[in-house]
Amino acid sequence: MEMRFLTLEDRPLLERLLRENPYKEIQVAFQRLDPEKTVQFHADRILRQATGPDSPVWVCQAGNRTGILGIQPSETHSQFFGFSIFSIEPILTYNLRTPDKEEALQRVGDVLEAKGARLVWARCDENEGDLNHCLVQVGGEYCGATVRLSRWLSASPRPEGSPNFRVRAVQDEDRPALRDLARANHTHSHFLRDPNLPRERKPDVFPAYLDRCFGHKNRPFLVAEDSSGKVVGFSLLLCPEGQEQRLGQTIGIVDFIAVDESAQGKGVGAGLLAESFDLMERQGYRLVELKTMLDNVKGIQFYQKYGFRMLSAELHFSIGGRSGRWP
Missing domain, CATH: 3.40.630.30 (Gcn5-related N-acetyltransferase (GNAT))
Known part of the structure; x- marks a missing residue:
């Protein structure tokens, strides 16, 4: 699997992955969000992150399947707890096969280890069933589920x-x-x-x-x-x-x-x-x-x-x- 840094030229790819994300359909429909504005909003946010000095985002390419993974330092929590904390965000891996998700997470883990991450947080939609298994495979411990109500x-x-x-x-x-x-x-x-x-x-x-x-x-x-x-x-x-x-x-x-x-x-x-x-x-x-x-x-x-x-x-x-x- 190829992993490379997300760039501004990848915006069409990013927008497509956001647009086709099956786990946001209920929220968009119930809250009557503008689908295209919502895609643009999240694409802007991810691309801003990708240009930051310590928050890389990668394109993960496995054949004709594509995903997006990124990491961010959690400065507020790092300061509060007294050690380096990162989060894996964004996670747009619904289009990847399970072995490719595991490989991508392991490779992101190598980067986090090199950055001195003492603790890493990750979230996944409950419907992406194999992703929670992949997170456990790389050492993740389950801390509960949050529900969004509106x-x-x-x-x-x-x-x-x-x-x-x-x-x-x-x-x-x-x-x-x-x-x-x-x-x-x-x-x-x-x-x-x-x-x-x-x-x-x-x-x-x-x-x-x-x-x-x-x-x-x-x-x-x-x-x-x-x-x-x-x-x-x-x-x-x-x-x-x-x-x-x-x-x-x-x-x-x-x-x-x-x-x-x-x-x-x-x-x-x-x-x-x-x-x-x-x-x-x-x-x-x-x-x-x-x-x-x-x-x-x-x-x-x-x-x-x-x-x-x-x-x-x-x-x-x-x-x-x-x-x-x-x-």
Whole structure:
């Protein structure tokens, strides 16, 4: 199999692979994305990556079958955990045969080892069944699956909160309470299941993430408090700009939602969701999207109760860590 660096001249090839990707059809159809704008958006992103100094992308050619593989350093996570972390992204290998996928991953692994990667993350669509096997073959350890759910904001039913709790905009003095809530109540995550991450640092992953998001214009927080003023839950939203031009659609994202264990089942989550919907609608979004872990059964049932539909699932793998080398 031939592997060479992706260049700007490969754009037609890249666009074709993106256009024919069978694992995005449900999302594109349900969210009514503009198919061509979506292809152009992802092609632009991958080509920008390919021109970066430390994020190569390769064209993998095996006969008349073609795939795309790339790697990116995860600077934020590397800094947080104190060692070099990379991710294998993008992965467009649906057109390759299983032995070719394994060979491509091994060769990318040689590059990662030469770069000193201590840990490598990879994701694959659940429907590309042989790819998860290939990732295991190169030393990947399964860390769980995330599901993408979405609904139209104008659809029914609408969530309704409880009058016993008030939802408001976040204030700076809420930060310690938000950190504590995230640390204690956000327990469904592939980070927490990654056997190659230091156990003592895992509880602080999400509090640190909240700190990075705090104060950003496009990352609004909403806080739920009880009658005594105690913070019992919060939501963190992602409100991207320029989506109409890039995707032909507007999609707000519920990036994070956490409710104190003592307040669960009392309408706090529904109230946060309702206010999140209202905020997104005021900003002109038509759809809302979120991700959660596949084994978060209660959470998925809660979202489906309010009209969310499952669009896709991704499997997460962690490679390396124990020996500090690609296996």
